Amino acid sequence: MFSADRLDLVRSATAASGAGALLLTPGPDLRYVSGYDAHALERLTCLVVPGDGGDPFMMVPRLELPAAQASPAGRLGVEFVPWDETDDPYAVVAHRLGEVGSVALADRMWAMQSLRFRDALPGAEQRLASSVLRDLRMRKSAAEAAALAEAGAAIDAVHALVPSLLKAGRTEREVGRDIADAILSAGHVTIDFVIVASGPNGASPHHDVSDRVIRAGEPVVVDIGGTMASGYCSDSTRNYCVGEPPADYARYFEVLRAAQDAACEAVRPGVTCESIDAAAREVIAAAGYGELFVHRTGHGIGLESHEDPYIVAGNDELLVPGMAFSVEPGIYLPGEHGARIEDIVVCTEEGVSRLNNTTRDLVIV
Structure with missing residues (x-):
């Protein structure tokens, strides 16, 4: 179920939606796209799918890196970007994305994380990831x-x-x-x-x-x-x-x-x-x-x-x-x-x- 083909469909859907990026934190959206059933923690785990066709990458707390690599996401060719306790992962995401007009956030993203992304990407309108993923998730393979x-x-x-x-x-x-x-x-x-x-x-x-x-x-x-x-x-x-x-x-x-x-x-x-x-x-x-x-x-x-x-x-x-x-x-x-x-x-x-x-x-x- 969790294949590179599905990730390619998600990349295409992100581009077609007009979103500058799809940002998926632990929950059903992340699991659907990557197969990674990540723990929901205050430390940021986030799959970033750029809307310009760029390569997806996943921000992962360094202590969670082995689990992420062992999950189906480790077989998708996604770049893992580990971050340390003193890093600001939101700033890293913002730097890598550059200027974007909007971002689609996982429907179940914690408010504390969506607000941090708002601060890190002040020019980006926030919308729900379901605006990108709904049709894909609704039609089961x-x-x-x-x-x-x-x-x-x-x-x-x-x-x-x-x-x-x-x-x-x-x-x-x-x-x-x-x-x-x-x-x-x-x-x-x-x-x-x-x-x-x-x-x-x-x-x-x-x-x-x-x-x-x-x-x-x-x-x-x-x-x-x-x-x-x-x-x-x-x-x-x-x-x-x-x-x-x-x-x-x-x-x-x-x-x-x-x-x-x-x-x-x-x-x-x-x-x-x-x-x-x-x-x-x-x-x-x-x-x-x-x-x-x-x-x-x-x-x-x-x-x-x-x-x-x-x-x-x-x-x-x-x-x-x-x-x-x-x-x-x-x-x-x-x-x-x-x-x-x-x-x-x-x-x-x-x-x-x-x-x-x-x-x-x-x-x-």
Whole structure:
């Protein structure tokens, strides 16, 4: 995934954007371009891609140089410029770039670093690196899609274990700890989030875990995700019930299931992001639950669990092959319960590929 070809594409995109330079500090933008998963520190690590076609170089604290050289960036032919504790790396970057009219800064650059670059390059307008990298990052290569599929299979393996963990009398936190262990055991290197939302907590889409005791007859929303060694993320939501579900829950769950299927089936090149949102929303609204679907239908995923494109009303961007995103409609009854079904999908030339393949039905435990 991290090749000289990708770096060449980034060099071309930087030049085409009109930016004087692309400045990437530790985070997903730097990892996308170079493969270097650098520590975010107060000491500056920064890949500099000049907009005039000049050769890229990477400022690296001298003590971090071995790690940078050992990363995929070490195979790209990028010049490493080590700096010592008494050096000013921002001044070095400014000197090497000369006069530039603008710089594109990593979207997740720390404010303390962006302000230092503002001082070092006072004549340069600052813009976001996504103005250069967005289209490249949004359209996944075959290798990236394979990495996302690996992540999807890993989180599916965790969901396969969840029925054995959910029991009346256990707390959400106890179940969450077991799920977190399973996420790592399944091949993830980090746990990004664990939501175990029982009973009325299921009506809060971004509930975490709590000390609430799970009771018999209660639905439970389990939304989990992590990051693989490749850097690519997983994210999947499934629904469980400890015993038979309440009748009203069973009714709207079937509506939700149909809405999620409709949205997935609508994915194909040339349709808009908002049309996928509409496909799910129309099913839910027609059944009388429209006001209870309170969030967008999906978000892009890759080196970040939330990135472009966003599947939401008002986004008329057209889907193209390689776009990867979640499809996750939900219905939430405040004070009672809720449900959400989430798969990661990839838009393909033929239509859609789902990367999560555990049952989307309500699982009774």
